[in-house]
Amino acid sequence: MAGKFFNISKRLILYLRIWLTMSRNSFMIYLNQKKILAIFLTGKILRFSFFVAFLYFLVVGSESLAGYSVNQTLFFFLTFSLIDSISQFLFREVYRFRTLVVTGDLDLILVKPINTLFRVLMGGADVIDLITLPPLFFAVWYVGIRLDPSTLQVFLYLLMILNGLFLATAFHIAVLALGIVTLEIDNTIMIYRDVTNLGRLPIDIYREPLRGILTYLIPVGVMITLPAKAFMGLVTPVGVFISFGLGIVVLSASLKVWGFALKKYSSASS
Amino acid sequence: MSKYLQVFKISFQQEFAYRLNFVMWRVRNVIQIFLVFYLWDAVFANPDRVVFGYDREKILTYVFGLLTVKALVLSARAMDIAGEISRGELSNYLLKPLNYFNYWITRDISSKALNLSFAIVETLILVIILKPPFFIQSNLLAILGFLVTISLAVFLFSLLLFIVSSLTFWMPEAGWGIHFLVTVVIVEFLSGALFPLDILPGSLQNALYFTPFPYLIFFPLQVYLGNIGGLEFIKGLSISVFWVVFLWFSMKAIWQKGLKEYQAYGR
Numbered sequence: 289m290a291g292k293f294f295n296i297s298k299r300l301i302l303y304l305r306i307w308l309t310m311s312r313n314s315f316m317i318y319l320n321q322k323k324i325l326a327i328f329l330t331g332k333i334l335r336f337s338f339f340v341a342f343l344y345f346l347v348v349g350s351e352s353l354a355g356y357s358v359n360q361t362l363f364f365f366l367t368f369s370l371i372d373s374i375s376q377f378l379f380r381e382v383y384r385f386r387t388l389v390v391t392g393d394l395d396l397i398l399v400k401p402i403n404t405l406f407r408v409l410m411g412g413a414d415v416i417d418l419i420t421l422p423p424l425f426f427a428v429w430y431v432g433i434r435l436d437p438s439t440l441q442v443f444l445y446l447l448m449i450l451n452g453l454f455l456a457t458a459f460h461i462a463v464l465a466l467g468i469v470t471l472e473i474d475n476t477i478m479i480y481r482d483v484t485n486l487g488r489l490p491i492d493i494y495r496e497p498l499r500g501i502l503t504y505l506i507p508v509g510v511m512i513t514l515p516a517k518a519f520m521g522l523v524t525p526v527g528v529f530i531s532f533g534l535g536i537v538v539l540s541a542s543l544k545v546w547g548f549a550l551k552k553y554s555s556a557s558s
Numbered sequence: 559m560s561k562y563l564q565v566f567k568i569s570f571q572q573e574f575a576y577r578l579n580f581v582m583w584r585v586r587n588v589i590q591i592f593l594v595f596y597l598w599d600a601v602f603a604n605p606d607r608v609v610f611g612y613d614r615e616k617i618l619t620y621v622f623g624l625l626t627v628k629a630l631v632l633s634a635r636a637m638d639i640a641g642e643i644s645r646g647e648l649s650n651y652l653l654k655p656l657n658y659f660n661y662w663i664t665r666d667i668s669s670k671a672l673n674l675s676f677a678i679v680e681t682l683i684l685v686i687i688l689k690p691p692f693f694i695q696s697n698l699l700a701i702l703g704f705l706v707t708i709s710l711a712v713f714l715f716s717l718l719l720f721i722v723s724s725l726t727f728w729m730p731e732a733g734w735g736i737h738f739l740v741t742v743v744i745v746e747f748l749s750g751a752l753f754p755l756d757i758l759p760g761s762l763q764n765a766l767y768f769t770p771f772p773y774l775i776f777f778p779l780q781v782y783l784g785n786i787g788g789l790e791f792i793k794g795l796s797i798s799v800f801w802v803v804f805l806w807f808s809m810k811a812i813w814q815k816g817l818k819e820y821q822a823y824g825r
Contacts, residue, residue, distance in 0.1 A: 324731060327736060331735075335747070339747075345758055475582030482590060493597060495599070
């Protein structure tokens, strides 16, 4: 038992070291193109600021949004941004996957003695998102304390954020799998982003059947809205437990789909 | 003329060559409309409510108008110019007996025609599903004003695209970055493509009206809704015309300077 635990720990450390090396390489590519880095960073900051300003003026002008106050509405958006930025920071490599499949260069990754999914999912961390994360953490904290949460609510929020990241991982794996089967990834990943963008606002604003779809079929609600609701004390611990179960089931299913898709890889062009 | 007709036909067929790509792009547009529609639906849950000068009927008409107006104004292929400059492929066109600006305008028209026809069908389907109250403009002058401002918006966006793409002459590696900043982020928010600009504070609105962005989406839709007329319309139209003329001459100057910088990298 102790030996098995030792082996798993050794393997985890090995993968952490590989990830750090791949991330360092990815950061160096970005940092060598300072102009591009500055342009994209400015774009991201502007987009974030514009949307915060829009939500602020909208909710102040209309007094509330589906019963939520300005701070609550902003907290939903900040929670969305947090999960979105962390998953983009970790999974940026997914956006480059199509080239590997259509050129057959995926072969070069398949023959390497590391997990292929790990490489294509986490092989190119995004430094721009890394830069935006600290101010985002601050904004979540700044708006969050104005909602006066209890310690339990903060704990449930953190737990649900973790669950949201599980779901985001599952979505990215599914996009990769679809990329192998259909050779289409650019728009699929953008559709994923558009669908998760629906979580920028509490899913309570959507009517049925869209609300149901966003809760159960494509669990954007569980991924983004529920963590913020847990923070506001609007979700019971049982609800958190069920959501966590859903996160684990969806993640397991995405891994199965990935395994299936990998068998369909035809090594075209190589 | 016939050569541009051929460019139009080829460009139209090219869109169909990547059918899944095109369908996905349209699906994305519809998803984006869902966010905006339900957001305003929640704000106007009470049908008698008037917020920011809009009632439920007018705001939802604005939302659905976005689908059509965005297809007409913001659908364009000319963003590919940046890639052609940075890869040195521009040389192929410089050697051909064709006007590069007209070539891309023709390709843009083909893209707009295709996107517009899809947008109309999507709007009809969404109207059937969501059953929003619709404001039908019956004032012929307002409709005429809408058509004029839309035409100006199409020119304005094409010129903006050309200028933004021309910057690639000086920064070949930053082509997509500049597009992301200007045509994706700035245009999306400041043109009214996500929300009507009159929810912003008055001072901010007044400053924005002197930029070209509101005249891409917000101004034409306001004219259609009948919220802008008389002197305000003349003022907006004049600023819009000013920007078209100004950007036209700027584009020509920047393009000429850019061509002198062009080194056909990769060729």
